[in-house]
Amino acid sequence: MTIVKHELKQGKTAFLIWLASIGSLLGVCIFLFPEMKAQMEGINEIFSSMGSFTAAFGMDQLNFGSLVGYYAVECGNVLGLGGAFFAALCGVDILSKEEKGRTAEFLLMHPVSRRRVITEKLMAVIIQITAMNLILYALSVGCMAAIGESIPWKTITLLHLAYYLLQIELAGICFGVSAFIRKSGIGIGLGIAAMMYFLNLIANIAEVAEFLKYITPFGYCEGADIVTNGSLDGVMVVIGMGLCIIGIAAAYLKYTPKDIQ
DSSP: OHHHHHHHHHTHHHHHHHHHHHHHHHHHHHHHHHHHHTTHHHHHHHHHTSTHHHHHTTTTSOOTTSHHHHIIIIIHHIIIIIHHHHHHHHHHSTTTHHHHTTOHHHHHTSSOOHHHHHHHHHHHHHHHHHHHHHHHHHHHHHHHHHTTOOOOHHHHHHHHHHHHHHHHHHHHHHHHHHTTOSSOOHHHHHHHHHHHHHHHHHHHHOGGGGGGGGTSGGGGGOHHHHHHHSSOOHHHHHHHHHHHHHHHHHHHHHHSSOOOO
């Protein structure tokens, strides 16, 4: 577990910065709800007449006057984009940074197999993502209790579970990418996360592109669908976890025999 501890220690600063950024935005959104609640009826009418823009964010199916509807859209965007970028950055540099920083030779000269190196680095990524999501979940629930709102446990748990799975999927895909590159993959990681987000917007706007929901992890994180159905889309989740496993498998297949420079 030495590599796991090293990676967690090395990534501690970035973890705390992302946690503070996402957590503060999440907290602000929740604390603003009581002030905005009285104005939500008018906002609902405005959003309902905005056509494709409303459909893109699922606002045509949600009531902004309720905590659930407000949280699904406003806080959902914070959790979705912030979490996606964090997960992508965690995964996309975890293997390639050894070559970029010229530390691969030092690491691999120790009596540790490459498979163990890959496994422990993957564990470090999963631990960081899991820790962040547990803290953010507790923060959200605490903020809801602080503003005196009744906590919709099932829906909030499902929303956070969906975003956790999204982050695991993106981290797995980017982890696979990390095995194929030799330099910084920050741009690639952010690009993949952003692309997945916009693919979901396109799928919401155009019926002909609805199949894209089965490609992007944001497809099973739609707050409107989760609130309405009271569950996640099992097919989309299975496909997403399949893509995650493919990414991780690619990392093992590529990095194990890779000529490390």
